[in-house]
Amino acid sequence: MWKFIVRRLVITFxxxxxxxxxxxLLAQAMPGDALTGLVDPNIDPETIEEQREKLGLNKPxxxxxxxxxxxxxxxxxxxxFRYKMxxxxxxxxxxxxxxxxxxxxxIFTYIIAVPLGMISGRYNDTILDSSIAGYTYIGFAxxxxxxxxxxxxxxxxxxxxxxxxxxxxxxLEPGTLEYVMSRIQHLILPAxxxxxxxxxxxxxxLRSEIVDTKQKDFVITARAKGASESRVYNRHxxxxxxLPIAAFFGYEITMLITGTIFVEQIFSFPGMxxxxxxxxxxxxxxxxxxxxxLFGAAAILGALLSDIILSMVDPRIRIK
Amino acid sequence: xxxxxxxxxxxxxxxxxxxxxxAAVDDVTLTVxxxxxxxxxxxxxxGKSALAFSVMGLHTRAKMEGNxxxxxxxxxNVSKADLNKMRGNEMAMIxxxxxxxxxxxxxxxxxxxxxxxxxxxxxxxKIRKDRVxxxxxxxxxPRPEYVYSQFPHELSGGMRQRVIIAIAIANQPKxxxxxxxxxALDVTIxxxxxxxxxxLKETIESGVILITHDLGVxxxxxxxxxxxxxxxxxxxxxxxxxxxxxxxxxxxxLLHSMPTGGQDKLHVINGIVPSLKHxxxxxxxxxxxxxxxxxxxxxxxxxxxxxxxxxxxxxxxYKNFSFQEDESKEA
Numbered sequence: 001m002w003k004f005i006v007r008r009l010v011i012t013f014x015x016x017x018x019x020x021x022x023x024x025l026l027a028q029a030m031p032g033d034a035l036t037g038l039v040d041p042n043i044d045p046e047t048i049e050e051q052r053e054k055l056g057l058n059k060p061x062x063x064x065x066x067x068x069x070x071x072x073x074x075x076x077x078x079x080x081f082r083y084k085m086x087x088x089x090x091x092x093x094x095x096x097x098x099x100x101x102x103x104x105x106x107i108f109t110y111i112i113a114v115p116l117g118m119i120s121g122r123y124n125d126t127i128l129d130s131s132i133a134g135y136t137y138i139g140f141a142x143x144x145x146x147x148x149x150x151x152x153x154x155x156x157x158x159x160x161x162x163x164x165x166x167x168x169x170x171x172l173e174p175g176t177l178e179y180v181m182s183r184i185q186h187l188i189l190p191a192x193x194x195x196x197x198x199x200x201x202x203x204x205x206l207r208s209e210i211v212d213t214k215q216k217d218f219v220i221t222a223r224a225k226g227a228s229e230s231r232v233y234n235r236h237x238x239x240x241x242x243l244p245i246a247a248f249f250g251y252e253i254t255m256l257i258t259g260t261i262f263v264e265q266i267f268s269f270p271g272m273x274x275x276x277x278x279x280x281x282x283x284x285x286x287x288x289x290x291x292x293x294l295f296g297a298a299a300i301l302g303a304l305l306s307d308i309i310l311s312m313v314d315p316r317i318r319i320k
Numbered sequence: 321x322x323x324x325x326x327x328x329x330x331x332x333x334x335x336x337x338x339x340x341x342x343a344a345v346d347d348v349t350l351t352v353x354x355x356x357x358x359x360x361x362x363x364x365x366x367g368k369s370a371l372a373f374s375v376m377g378l379h380t381r382a383k384m385e386g387n388x389x390x391x392x393x394x395x396x397n398v399s400k401a402d403l404n405k406m407r408g409n410e411m412a413m414i415x416x417x418x419x420x421x422x423x424x425x426x427x428x429x430x431x432x433x434x435x436x437x438x439x440x441x442x443x444x445x446k447i448r449k450d451r452v453x454x455x456x457x458x459x460x461x462p463r464p465e466y467v468y469s470q471f472p473h474e475l476s477g478g479m480r481q482r483v484i485i486a487i488a489i490a491n492q493p494k495x496x497x498x499x500x501x502x503x504a505l506d507v508t509i510x511x512x513x514x515x516x517x518x519x520l521k522e523t524i525e526s527g528v529i530l531i532t533h534d535l536g537v538x539x540x541x542x543x544x545x546x547x548x549x550x551x552x553x554x555x556x557x558x559x560x561x562x563x564x565x566x567x568x569x570x571x572x573x574l575l576h577s578m579p580t581g582g583q584d585k586l587h588v589i590n591g592i593v594p595s596l597k598h599x600x601x602x603x604x605x606x607x608x609x610x611x612x613x614x615x616x617x618x619x620x621x622x623x624x625x626x627x628x629x630x631x632x633x634x635x636x637x638y639k640n641f642s643f644q645e646d647e648s649k650e651a
Contacts, residue, residue, distance in 0.1 A: 216420060217415060217417055217420040217421045218420065218421055218422055218423040218424070220378055220415065220421070221415060221421045221422065221423070221484070221487070222423070222434075223378055223407065224376055224378060224407055224408060224412065224413045224415075224488075225407065225408035225412075225434055225435045225438060225487065226404045226405065226406070226407040226408035226409055226435070226438045226439060227404070227408075227434065227438060228400075228401070228404055229400070231438075235434075236423050236426075239425050240423070240424070240425055313425065314424075314425060315424075315425065315471040315473070316424065316471070316473050
């Protein structure tokens with residue numbers, strides 16, 4: 001078990017390195033550099049060239065890459081051209097916001113998806129199953145931002161149960177209960193909009209997996225032992241059906257990232273997604289690099305996490 | 321010794337296919353006595369497994385008519401809860417494919433323990449584990465303490481079948497149904513598993529229904545044999561009688577198709593078992609596979625005739641049945 005986790009961790013490093021190289025090369029391929037457009041056009045081109053030399057912009061790409069990675073490892077993503085502040089400081093608060101948004105969205109997703117999938121799979125081809133399938137089709141076909149806007153309009157604007165934007169009400173002291181409650185309240189709507197869409201695939205995966213598993217021989221063995229239907233489902237079928245859901249988990253995290261980009265924009269939630277769009281629009285490439293790198297790393301870690309979960313659930317996967 | 325343990329009377333188990341119910345088990349009547357092995361033979365699709373599943377109440381979407389008396393109590397329409405009290409406790413089943421009959425995510429020990437958890441809720445954890453290890457020893461698994469915490473994929477087919485047998489006999493059931501227990505195993509393991517089943521039957525004195533399509537297995541193991549064809553029992557007799565004086569054309573064809581050595585060509589029964597939907601529901605169901613027998617030789621509604629004590633044959637066509645001279649065809 002531990003051996004498996006260590007081995008899996010070791011594989012993660014080359015993935016991360018490859019990711020960083022790719023992102024760096026993409027950034028290099030983009031036209032312009034830190035000085036383009038920032039410098040007064042009346043300045044002598046030779047002086048600019050001098051500056052380039054001083055800043056190390058004329059070095060070959062691999063030397064620049066090593067400079068960059070060396071900084072990243074120490075938590076230094078460079079300066080934001082637009083905000084004139086370290087990228088790390090810029091990201092710091094937003095990454096916390098996005099992290100909690102993603103975690104809440106994930107929790108909502110599974111709270112909704114697992115029971116629906118179980119009902120759908122156990123009572124397949126009944127009216128109950130069909131109505132759940134109907135919901136998943138609608139969810140599958142509807143773009144995320146429509147759901148988000150509808151939720152925003154109904155619960156934020158019409159009923160005013162939830163705030164329509166931001167991550168916390170202004171004027172609250174961090175650390176107090178009100179502050180935490182306010183944060184949670186700000187999280188619920190955006191997280192729910194992501195979850196409602198994310199749920200869809202999980203429900204369908206779980207359903208088809210349960211329909212599959214319940215026809216397997218070991219289910220008959222369990223029944224022949226005298227296990228009640230609920231025990232058969234909870235002990236034998238469910239666990240075997242959760243395997244693909246666990247395998248899907250890493251992909252789910254990648255989906256979350258794209259989800260947060262939309263949702264943060266709609267709910268003007270100060271997170272990574274919003275920062276990403278802003279910095280792309282403003283050509284703030286050191287920020288774009290950092291955000292893309294972190295998104296990529298999150299996807300890789302998500303895959304790692306799902307493999308570890310999978311190995312805990314399924315003994316056949318553990319490498320001895 | 322000859323107390324009736326299980327009595328199946330006019331059992332009809334039907335499945336819904338597209339447009340209606342079709343009987344896979346049609347009017348089956350048989351008894352199993354205590355401490356007796358009843359063999360059930362027949363081709364694939366003759367309803368052997370459907371019969372076994374009916375007795376265990378394992379069909380989820382079937383219509384069952386008739387009676388199944390287990391220890392004098394009719395269990396055809398018994399409640400799910402009552403059925404669960406009996407399954408794994410008073411009657412148990414050994415399955416065909418050991419590779420798929422165990423839960424891949426549960427330790428061997430936990431899978432056997434489950435039968436105790438379900439039927440002996442007062443048993444302490446410690447005693448439960450001791451009993452499981454004892455069972456593993458009983459079914460001939462080496463290093464039972466080690467196997468206890470292994471997973472099914474770490475065991476061979478033969479070992480897994482032993483585990484399944486251990487699950488079945490855990491609560492010393494009065495009735496043990498073995499549904500082709502050796503079909504998925506290789507020949508050397510087959511013999512071991514059969515020996516084991518016979519041994520265990522002696523120890524726990526249960527009645528056994530042994531389902532197989534291997535006549536050799538039946539000859540060796542069974543006390544009485546029922547031959548099934550197309551959902552019906554066509555012949556039932558004491559094992560010696562059946563092999564010495566088989567009467568029904570189907571039984572005789574089956575025996576005739578067994579390799580005995582010294583023959584150039586094996587006998588082949590014409591055609592195949594018709595699918596459930598296309599079974600002839602009237603007349604002798606075997607008739608279309610022995611087309612040289614005239615219609616007048618068959619009964620219109622074949623019933624079981626008792627030709628000698630304990631020996632029953634369905635349909636009158638057995639009286640003048642003979643194998644077709646098929647040399648002409650082959651030449």
